[in-house]
Each structure stands twice: as C-alpha cells, then as structure tokens.
Amino acid sequence: MQKEKFVLVVFSGDLDKVLAAFILATTAASMGMEVKMFFTFWGLNVLRKKKFTSGKNMLQKMMNFMNKSGADRLPLSKFNMLGMGPAMMKVMMKQSKVPSIEEFLKMAKELEIKLLVCTTTFSFMGFKKEDFIDGIDEYCGAATYLAEAREAKVSYFI
C-alpha cells in the first residue's frame, strides 16, 4: 500500500511553533505516514549547528550573528523577554517530560522523517553545508515542496 504523505513547511524558528511542527510530524510518522519537513527562512535555525556566526560577506555575518543558530537556542514567539521566556518554557517542558527540540530531531530521524533544506534561504543567508547538522536529506527548492505537497494528504505551513 502506498503510504499517505504529510508535508510541512517549517518557516518559523520559534521554539513554540517548531515544537508544534515536530509533535505533528512525529505523530504522523507513528501513524504510518511518510513525512517530509521542508525548512526555510528562520526555520533553518533548527538545523544549523551552534556557531558564533556564518556567512560569506559582512552583512550575512552580521545577520547570522543576530540570527542565533541551534535547536536549543530558539526564541519564543511570545514573551521572549531576552531569553527568559524560552528558559522558563524549557524547564516547564522538562517538568512535564516533553521532549526538547533536539530530542524531537533525533526522534524524527529514527522515524525516518525526511529533513529538507530550502536552497534559496540557504544561499542568500550565505550558509554552507558545514553550517548544518548531519542528517539533512535533501537541499531543494519550492518546486520540490510543491510537487510533494500536491500528492500529500496533509500539508502545513508553520
């Protein structure tokens, strides 16, 4: 039987939104669906290694210094308060045994969820493949996402 597909665009790099994306993605995979997560724009921060900055020119380096990388350094979409919000949220998540984003990433790989990186954002932000964690399945563009989305049973933009 052909597996049903679930595709998500992870545009946001906020801890709360990315958490929702991973909860749905891992659940869908556990329900026997084929899942692809297409990371673009701020969403790329989830898959970027923790680094001081990256980029090829001065502007990119300045932007990527402000635009913090790493799955454990995501801000909250509300009540970020210079990092106090996410710090509190992480403690609350731990108290309730909710996996962290890094743990969800690991789970996603175990569940064979495909992680796709948008090449457009990748390029104009001046990223290199070394800036990203291991386990990226594909570097691709909008056409790949749309080709997947039109075949998918469920398609989300988060």
Added chain:
Amino acid sequence: MKADETLDCFGLLCPMPIIKTAEKIKQMKVGQVLEVSATDEGIKADMPAWCRTTGNECLGVEEKNGEYHAYVKKLA
C-alpha cells in the same frame, strides 16, 4: 483485560504515548494485545484514532483513579 505486552507511559504527554505505542507494536506479533498505561487524558481519543489510521484494533480504554489503560490488538 489480558495483555501480552505492557507499556508504561505514566507522566508522558501527547504525543509520546502514541509514538511509543507505534514503536512497541512494531516488535509484536499479529494477534497480540498491548496494554498502554498513561495519565494523559488525550489517550482516550488518540488511541482509537491511531488504531483507525494504522489498521489495528483498539479493544478499549479503561479509566480508573486518573489512570488510563488502553488495549491495542495488533492486526497490521
């Protein structure tokens, strides 16, 4: 209800009981019954929904003293 295997999901929130159930069921044989124990109320609706989608049978979800025991028969 008698179960061949058990899975302890006490204290875990959605979607962890479902993800762990999927993992566990994979290692079981067709016809065997799994008992999933949890404290998250979501399991009452989520386990039947998971079973519907994956083609397994939900034999029922029992509730007592804030604990939930869901029984899943592996069919697929």
